[in-house]
Amino acid sequence: QKEVEQNSGPLSVPEGAIASLNCTYSDRGSQSFFWYRQYSGKSPELIMFIYSNGDKEDGRFTAQLNKASQYVSLLIRDSQPSDSATYLCAVNDYGGSQGNLIFGKGTKLSVKP
Amino acid sequence: DAGITQSPRHKVTETGTPVTLRCHQTENHRYMYWYRQDPGHGLRLIHYSYGVKDTDKGEVSDGYSVSRSKTEDFLLTLESATSSQTSVYFCAISASQGEAPLHFGNGTRLTVT
Numbered sequence: 001q002k003e004v005e006q007n008s009g010p011l012s013v014p015e016g017a018i019a020s021l022n023c024t025y026s027d028r029g030s031q032s033f034f035w036y037r038q039y040s041g042k043s044p045e046l047i048m049f050i051y052s053n054g055d056k057e058d059g060r061f062t063a064q065l066n067k068a069s070q071y072v073s074l075l076i077r078d079s080q081p082s083d084s085a086t087y088l089c090a091v092n093d094y095g096g097s098q099g100n101l102i103f104g105k106g107t108k109l110s111v112k113p
Numbered sequence: 114d115a116g117i118t119q120s121p122r123h124k125v126t127e128t129g130t131p132v133t134l135r136c137h138q139t140e141n142h143r144y145m146y147w148y149r150q151d152p153g154h155g156l157r158l159i160h161y162s163y164g165v166k167d168t169d170k171g172e173v174s175d176g177y178s179v180s181r182s183k184t185e186d187f188l189l190t191l192e193s194a195t196s197s198q199t200s201v202y203f204c205a206i207s208a209s210q211g212e213a214p215l216h217f218g219n220g221t222r223l224t225v226t
Contacts, residue, residue, distance in 0.1 A: 032212050033202035043203055043217040044156070051212075090157065090209035100146070100171070100211055 004025045004091050006104035014112050019076040023089030026070070032092040033065055033072045034082050034101065039085045047087075048074070079111045116140050117218035119204050125224045132191040134221050136204030138184075144207040145187040147173075147179060148213065149200040156203070162187055163210065194225045 003026040013019045021035075032051055036044035050056045050063040050072065062075040072091075076083055086106040093102050116139030116154050116195030126132050136145060147159040160179040168179050172177055174196060178190045205215040 034214050040200065043220050046214045049214050090215075094211070100158055100161060101215060103156040105153070 002091075002093050002102050004082050004089055004102050004104040005023060006087075006089050006107045009108040010110050011107055012110045012112060015079060017079050017111075019079045019083065019109055019111070020108065021072060021076075021087050021089075022073040023073065023104055024071045025089075025091040025093075025102075027091065027094055027102075028070060029094035030091045031094055032101075033063070034090040035061075035063060035072075035074045036088040036090060036103075037083075037085045038088060038106065044064060044088055051111075076109075079109075081111050081113050084109055084111045117206055117216060118206060119202075119218040119221050120186075121221060122219065123222045126194050127224060127226055128195060129193050132194050132223065132225075134189040134202055134204075134223070136187045136189070137205070138187075138204075138206045138219055140206055140208075141184060142206040142208050142211050143184075145181065146207070147177070147189045147203040148203045148205060149173065149198075150203060150220075151200050159189065191223075194223075196225050199223060199225045203226075 005024045034049045035047045038044045048063045050065045056063045061076045064073045086108045088106045089104040090101040118137045120135045146161040148156045157173045162168045162181040180188045203220045204218040
């Protein structure tokens with residue numbers, strides 16, 4: 001069974017700090033990686049996706065991918081209380097389940113004013 | 114926001130009754146998915162569709178069936194609801210399988226008493 005692992009948290013950071021969220025995956029063939037944010041009682045919303053090794057930046061968010069070590073991370077700079085949510089990592093199941101996405105259980109982030 | 118509508122948004126039903134959840138999209142995406150989300154389990158794929166009348170099972174398909182008679186509509190049916198099917202159900206759509214991100218509907222909260 002392919003797995004996507006995330007620390008459940010809660011991860012607590014002060015306002016203005018950098019929040020670092022990590023995700024490891026078991027399928028070495030995975031090629032597509034996604035980060036979703038989910039507020040309590042709401043549906044997941046896409047923040048970023050990354051396909052290549054290295055960093056991808058979008059505003060205050062940076063996704064980092066290291067395929068050799070099989071981890072992907074999300075950095076949130078200048079964290080705001082509105083960033084408090086659960087962050088889901090998703091990875092495509094290459095070679096199995098027709099490539100559908102496998103989700104981690106999420107990391108709960110709390111940004112304290 | 115991706116045009117995805119789930120109905121109903123909330124439903125309470127009794128054990129043993131049939132239940133149908135509907136997902137309607139206006140994006141003309143080929144791929145549609147049904148996930149359930151439960152505490153401690155994260156998002157788990159129930160069934161997905163890769164075209165009209167083309168469907169396949171996901172990780173937790175037992176007790177569920179699906180149908181897709183039109184590109185825009187994907188139905189999830191619980192033939193005989195059980196308490197273990199109490200969950201939040203999300204429909205998602207994607208332009209491609211495993212490569213493009215999923216976009217989620219607002220979810221249906223189902224309670225089976």
